[in-house]
Amino acid sequence: xxxxxxxxxxxxxxxxxxxxxxxxxxxxxxxxxxxxxxxxxxxxxxxxxxxxxxxxxxxxxxxxxxxxxxxxxxxxxxxxxxxxxxxxxxxxxxxxxxxxxxxxxxxxxxxxxxxxxxxxxxxxxxxxxxxxxxxxxxxxxxxxxxxxxxxxxxxxxxxxxxxxxxxxxxxxxxxxxxxxxxxxxxxxxxxxxxxxxxxxxxxxxxxxxxxxxxxxxxxxxxxxxxxxxxxxxxxxxxxxxxxxxxxxxxxxxxxxxxxx
Amino acid sequence: xxxxxxxxxxxxxxxxxxxxxxxxxxxxxxxxxxxxxxxxxxxxxxxxxxxxxxxxxxxxxxxxxxxxxxxxxxxxxxxxxxxxxxxxxxxxxxxxxxxxxxxxxxxxxxxxxxxxxxxxxxxxxxxxxxxxxxxxxxxxxxxxxxxxxxxxxxxxxxxxxxxxxxxxxxxxxxxxxxxxxxxxxxxxxxxxxxxxxxxxxxxxxxxxxxxxxxxxxxxxxxxxxxxxxxxxxxxxxxxxxxxxxxxxxxxxxxxx
Numbered sequence: 001x002x003x004x005x006x007x008x009x010x011x012x013x014x015x016x017x018x019x020x021x022x023x024x025x026x027x028x029x030x031x032x033x034x035x036x037x038x039x040x041x042x043x044x045x046x047x048x049x050x051x052x053x054x055x056x057x058x059x060x061x062x063x064x065x066x067x068x069x070x071x072x073x074x075x076x077x078x079x080x081x082x083x084x085x086x087x088x089x090x091x092x093x094x095x096x097x098x099x100x101x102x103x104x105x106x107x108x109x110x111x112x113x114x115x116x117x118x119x120x121x122x123x124x125x126x127x128x129x130x131x132x133x134x135x136x137x138x139x140x141x142x143x144x145x146x147x148x149x150x151x152x153x154x155x156x157x158x159x160x161x162x163x164x165x166x167x168x169x170x171x172x173x174x175x176x177x178x179x180x181x182x183x184x185x186x187x188x189x190x191x192x193x194x195x196x197x198x199x200x201x202x203x204x205x206x207x208x209x210x211x212x213x214x215x216x217x218x219x220x221x222x223x224x225x226x227x228x229x230x231x232x233x234x235x236x237x238x239x240x241x242x243x244x245x246x247x248x249x250x251x252x253x254x255x256x257x258x259x260x
Numbered sequence: 261x262x263x264x265x266x267x268x269x270x271x272x273x274x275x276x277x278x279x280x281x282x283x284x285x286x287x288x289x290x291x292x293x294x295x296x297x298x299x300x301x302x303x304x305x306x307x308x309x310x311x312x313x314x315x316x317x318x319x320x321x322x323x324x325x326x327x328x329x330x331x332x333x334x335x336x337x338x339x340x341x342x343x344x345x346x347x348x349x350x351x352x353x354x355x356x357x358x359x360x361x362x363x364x365x366x367x368x369x370x371x372x373x374x375x376x377x378x379x380x381x382x383x384x385x386x387x388x389x390x391x392x393x394x395x396x397x398x399x400x401x402x403x404x405x406x407x408x409x410x411x412x413x414x415x416x417x418x419x420x421x422x423x424x425x426x427x428x429x430x431x432x433x434x435x436x437x438x439x440x441x442x443x444x445x446x447x448x449x450x451x452x453x454x455x456x457x458x459x460x461x462x463x464x465x466x467x468x469x470x471x472x473x474x475x476x477x478x479x480x481x482x483x484x485x486x487x488x489x490x491x492x493x494x495x496x497x498x499x500x501x502x503x504x505x506x507x508x509x510x511x512x513x514x515x516x
Contacts, residue, residue, distance in 0.1 A: 057415055077421030088412035092434045092512045102420035105430070153420050 001069060002030035003157060003189050004054060009063035011049050023049050025215040027063070029208060031157075036183050036190045038200040040248065041210030042255040047193045051161050054191065055081050067156075077102060080150035082160040086142040089134040095145050096121060096130035102153035120148040123182060140171040147179070157189035164199070176202050180230075197248065201240045202230050209247045212255035220247055299481050304488060307481040321489060323465040327383065328451045331390020336444050338391070339398030343440075346399065347406025348432060360399055368393035368454045372461050381462040386455065393454040394447040398440070405439025406432055437512040438505075445501050452494050467493075 011024040023046040031037045041047045052058045053065055056075040065072045067079070080102075081088075090098055096117050103113035121130055124144040134142055143163050150158055164172040180203055183190060194200050200207045207222045224240055231237060282301045289300035299307075311317035346353040346360075368389050375392075379385035409432060417427045459468025467486045474483035 055415070055419055057418075075415065075418035077419065079419060081416065081419045083412045083416065085412070087410035088416035090413065090431065090434070092437070101417070101430075102422075105417075105420060105422040105426050149416075149420070155419075159419075 003033045003068065004031040005066050007064040009060045009065060011053065012061045022214050023216065025217060027217040029218055031189060031191060034187045034189055036192065036203060036205045038192045038194055038204030038207045039210065040194055040197065040200045040207055040244065042212050042248065042252040043195055044255055045210045045213045046216045047210060048161055051159050051191065051193050055079055055159050077153055078156040080153055080155035080158055082146045082150055082158065082163045084162045084165055086134065086139065089142060089145060091134050094131050094133055095126060095137065098134065098145050099148045099152050101149060117152050120152040123151065124148045125178065140167050140175060143167065143175060151186065157191065160190060160192045162193055179203065197241055197244050198232065201237060201244060207244055209244060212251040219251065297480055299484055303481060304484040308485040308488065311485055317485065317489065320465055320467050320470045324455050324459065324467045327386040328390055328455050331387045332394050332448060332451050335391040335394025335447065336398050339395040340402055340440055343399040343402025344406060344433065344436065347403035348428065360396055364396040369457045372458050376462045386458050389454050389458050390451050393450045397447040397450065398443040401439045401443025402436060405436035408439065409435045434512060437509055441505050441509055445498065448497055448501060449494065452490065456490065
């Protein structure tokens with residue numbers, strides 16, 4: 001049984017003028033336990049909508065979303081979210097207090113939660129920064145806090161919504177490498193949303209390519225069998241890049257020519 | 261030495277600004293408007309020192325300050341929970357908005373009349389007026405603070421396993437602190453306006469009463485002592501407020 005499955009999910013938004021916009025239609029997808037799944041698509045195709053529904057922030061208009069066979073009805077600590085921007089961090093808490101947040105809400109003892117938070121801060125390379133407030137840290141460091149915060153809570157899966165999109169190219173490449181290492185170490189199931197083919201091929205074990213909206217769904221899934229460190233100059237890497245590129249090219253063109 | 265230079269850079273211009281205010285006042289009152297109706301600062305200062313020495317100034321000042329503090333604290337303590345409830349729960353907001361949206365347009369100065377009829381000219385009417393002038397600003401700012409919380413802060417807490425009550429106390433409340441403090445700071449400034457107006461009309465002591473007596477008995481110097489005291493008092497309280505915001509609530513920066 002897959003960890004997560006979307007069955008024929010439909011999501012329609014109603015605009016303020018009362019016009020319906022069918023963002024997703026006949027959207028189906030399975031995510032297996034322990035895999036790193038990248039959902040790739042042109043901007044506005046509804047990738048983030050998929051994540052929001054799985055997180056439980058929004059419900060589908062029709063269809064079913066199941067996790068371990070049970071329908072998703074709301075947010076849960078089983079599905080931790082790493083957001084794109086840094087506005088989800090708590091500015092009045094230090095880095096380590098942010099990481100502890102979930103444990104504190106569950107009344108985990110002070111010494112134990114501090115110890116666990118420090119372990120994950122170390123894993124994301126923030127040792128020595130634990131007493132700083134988010135405002136004192138760089139964009140990359142803030143995303144590291146977010147990652148440590150969800151890992152410390154030990155969820156069944158991570159939902160990541162373009163977490164590195166706002167970072168500069170060098171920091172992004174570094175963060176991708178670190179995330180790949182963390183995933184290798186923890187083997188937590190990940191749903192990673194991105195519009196960047198390079199990022200998807202670098203990180204994903206499977207890549208789901210979405211159609212342009214409206215009525216978006218998964219166009220096809222590419223299985224990436226690259227093991228260990230992936231190099232952008234590697235022929236196999238470039239092969240996957242090309243394969244995904246061919247799939248998404250028309251969709252990007254469609255999304256650009258959209259007039260609504 | 262470096263500290264001295266730093267202090268000079270920060271406060272030097274400030275002190276100079278204040279000094280120029282009094283120099284210009286001094287020159288104007290001596291050369292331009294030479295009249296007993298516009299005393300120079302030296303005269304006002306002398307009068308002020310005299311009133312301070314015989315305790316009269318302090319009496320009025322503490323009377324006004326006590327009223328402001330009592331009303332301000334009570335108004336804030338009432339306003340913060342009401343604002344939090346209005347910002348958090350839509351039905352509460354719909355229910356209470358008619359009150360806040362209607363009453364906040366009736367200036368506290370206009371309420372002096374009924375306050376005196378209801379509570380007499382004693383302390384109760386003054387404290388009532390300060391509560392009245394404080395509460396709506398604090399409610400409005402607190403509620404605005406709650407609705408300004410980034411939705412992702414709430415969502416993150418939900419998916420980290422926080423309950424609704426935990427989200428309220430650990431996310432909504434601390435995220436609103438800067439707005440609450442800003443509301444309180446504005447309310448403090450308004451309290452000064454209100455207390456003077458109230459004391460002008462009905463009081464036995466206070467800086468407003470001092471102004472009124474000055475007019476009644478043509479004690480122009482005393483009027484100016486009261487005015488300058490009000491200016492300094494307002495300035496000092498506001499600085500104190502700002503300083504405590506930076507010192508105790510600096511980490512609740514509205515930026516993040």
